[in-house]
Amino acid sequence: MLDANLKTQLQAYLERLTRPVHLIASLDDSAGSKEMLELLQDIEGLSPQVSLEVRRDDAERKPSFAITSPGQDINLRFAGLPMGHEFTSLVLALLQVGGHPSKAAADVIEQVKSLEGEFRFETYFSLSCQNCPDVVQALNLMAVLNPNIRHVAIDGALFQEEVEQRQVMSVPTIYLNGEVFAAGRMGLEEIVAKLDTGAEEREAGKIAKKAPFDVLVVGGGPAGAAAAIYAARKGIRTGVAAERFGGQVLDTMAIENFISVQHTEGPKLAAALEQHVREYEVDVMNLQRAQALVPAGADGLVEVKLANGASLKSKTVILSTGARWRQMNVPGEDQYRNKGVAYCPHCDGPLFKGKRVAVIGGGNSGVEAAIDLAGIVAHVTLFEFDSKLRADEVLQRKLRSLPNVTIITSAQTTEVLGDGQKVTGLVYKDRAGGDSHRVELEGIFVQIGLLPNTEWLKGTVELSPRGEIVVDDRGQTSVPGVFAAGDCTTVPYKQIVIAMGEGAKASLAAFDHLIRTSAPATAPAEEIGA
Structure with missing residues (x-):
């Protein structure tokens, strides 16, 4: 064996x-x-x-x-x-x-x-x-x-x-x-x-007692990890508040374009990022979801309010909240999530062995998902909103060579169907002819891109029409002392290596801002790196 x-x-x-x-x-x-x-x-x-x-x-x-x-x-x-x-x-x-x-x-x-x-x-x-x-x-x-x-x-x-x-x-x-x-x-x-059940309240109490930071990073993905490391190396008081350290990297199967590392997997990279951050005097606060951002007042401190009721204050803040899988936002999707509607073909594909499934999305992610699933399930139907697939040509050729795959373009999914317990099919509209069609199947894998995790910032920092945080070439947002990096920003090309570079840049810009505006904050020795 x-x-x-x-x-x-x-x-x-x-x-x-x-x-x-x-x-x-x-x-x-x-x-x-x-x-x-x-x-x-x-x-x-x-x-x-x-x-x-x-x-x-x-x-x-x-x-x-x-x-x-x-x-x-x-x-x-x-x-x-x-x-x-x-x-x-x-x-x-x-x-x-x-x-x-x-x-x-x-x-x-x-x-x-x-x-x-x-x-x-x-x-x-x-x-x-x-x-x-x-x-x-x-x-x-x-x-x-x-x-x-x-x-x-x-x-x-x-x-x-x-x-x-x-x-x-x-x-x-x-x-x-x-x-x-x-x-x-x-x-x-x-x-x-x-x-x-009392853990959240106890953690909120601990957080409320923390002294202000010089740099507070919100988010623990590649951008946040890079920002924290660059800040900590400057010897200033650094904190990280992350909903889950590693971010979307945790959901990435294979990484083959991270320069100098020929192949790795998302969870391994996420663990390495956290280990690297913890080698420095960084106060890592995991399982903390940011709920509101309050610009600096008379005390010169930006406030980040957390979902557990606690607040953190810092002279500068770096927003690196990343992105999540975009949903179809059609009737039935929420009802049948994890009951046939899935977002990870690598994870959930084996559960649909011998069944009929759909993949929504004709980009690289969608076509790769359809190729992988075709080796497990009975049949795959790929639905693409556009009139043609957007995936790389080499992937399209592979997909079209598979005997158990059907490709439908100009298709707009309008409803997920189910029997109250599980998915039984979907309805799509032919964007060319306008007719609606029903397809019977047991699983739907959604692969239609990313949505920035920025809803909590609306009305506080400037966002693009797509909800991305608008930043300049130094990572500065519309709010003084607040910077941003990674997939949640307007920087093009959402890639791990780009997010890391942007995190480092935002951190250096935050440090420059501190130098120009004030001396680093001080805190009791026991608070630093708590």
């Missing part, structure tokens, strides 16, 4: 185990069980600390396996082969069950340990989903830390009947005690905050 290279790497990791790890496999006579047994036998042979037990008559999902340790009350299980994106989840689970400490923040670990009640989590994932490992790894760690927490990670493609019965149509989907808890990417802090 594991090649020689993976075995060598895994063996090196398993040397870090400080207590025994016991694998309990629940198997039947299926091909999946045979593959799982081979994988677990490979792992057992790599460390004397690992033992394997096979059970065929228990009531657990088959094939599945638990990872536990003698004398420890740990309830952690994989139902499926954790390969692909989930191989890291397997390695971390082995290490953490085996006593190797987590790198999670100490206060978050204590929060998990203090949770009271019974929590039985089930996570549906797909091996091609780059969003799923964050959820699986977070819940696995929680199961290691707190005996009241149980977690099983379920490969939706392997347990198709279960997925159909529960009508799981997007991954990751999390169940808690038999009810849907959440869908989509969530990190450890987000999950804990949702379980610990």
Whole structure:
């Protein structure tokens, strides 16, 4: 199952185990069980600390396996082969069950340990989903830390009947005690905050006590990370308030145009960005959504109001709130989101194996999505609003060569249809003839571009007709002391490398503004880098 290279790497990791790890496999006579047994036998042979037990008559999902340790009350299980994106989840689970400490923040670990009640989590994932490992790894760690927490990670493609019965149509989907808890990417802090109802109020109290910053960055994507690093290197008091550190990069599958890095994946780059930022004295405030911007008053401080009721003040602010997937804004889209309407073909595509799906959008993203989905689903219909596709010619040629793809141009989607539980089709209007048509299908993947996250700034800073923050060649906005960078601005070409450059430029401009207007703010030593 594991090649020689993976075995060598895994063996090196398993040397870090400080207590025994016991694998309990629940198997039947299926091909999946045979593959799982081979994988677990490979792992057992790599460390004397690992033992394997096979059970065929228990009531657990088959094939599945638990990872536990003698004398420890740990309830952690994989139902499926954790390969692909989930191989890291397997390695971390082995290490953490085996006593190797987590790198999670100490206060978050204590929060998990203090949770009271019974929590039985089930996570549906797909091996091609780059969003799923964050959820699986977070819940696995929680199961290691707190005996009241149980977690099983379920490969939706392997347990198709279960997925159909529960009508799981997007991954990751999390169940808690038999009810849907959440869908989509969530990190450890987000999950804990949702379980610990007093966490938000406590965090708001901490934030309200923070001294003013010299530079406050709003947003934690590539632009925000670059801005924070450039500011911190100047030795000035720097803070980052981010709804989720990494931003849209977290939802990017493959990155092959980041200069000097031939290939990486979004979550890996996002983790590297956060790690780099935290090497400096930057106060990183994650899970914080900005709600309002108040220009500087008599005190010379710009105020950023947060959704939790707290406020942050700073001599300068850099807005780097990025963008999100644009929606069709048609009847039925909101109702059937995660019930057939999806935005990530890599994540959710495997759940539509053998079904009929649509892709909305004929640019590079839409055509790439249709090509990928064509290898999984029964049929793909691509709808493009324009009279022709806008994707690169090489992608169009590939798409047109596929036998199970239909391309419809001059098509305006007008409605998503469903039976109350899931998508059953869509209605589109022929823009050339004006006629309406109904297409029966089970899934709709929306790939029609990006929308800047700037609604909260309307009436405060100048925005373009598309909602982008208007900036000059130094990243300055219409509000003195407020700068902006990245995909939320009018700077053309929304690319990671461009966002990073713009973040650095905005940070340097903010520093220049500080020099020309005032001396850096001071704060108690314990506040800096809190």
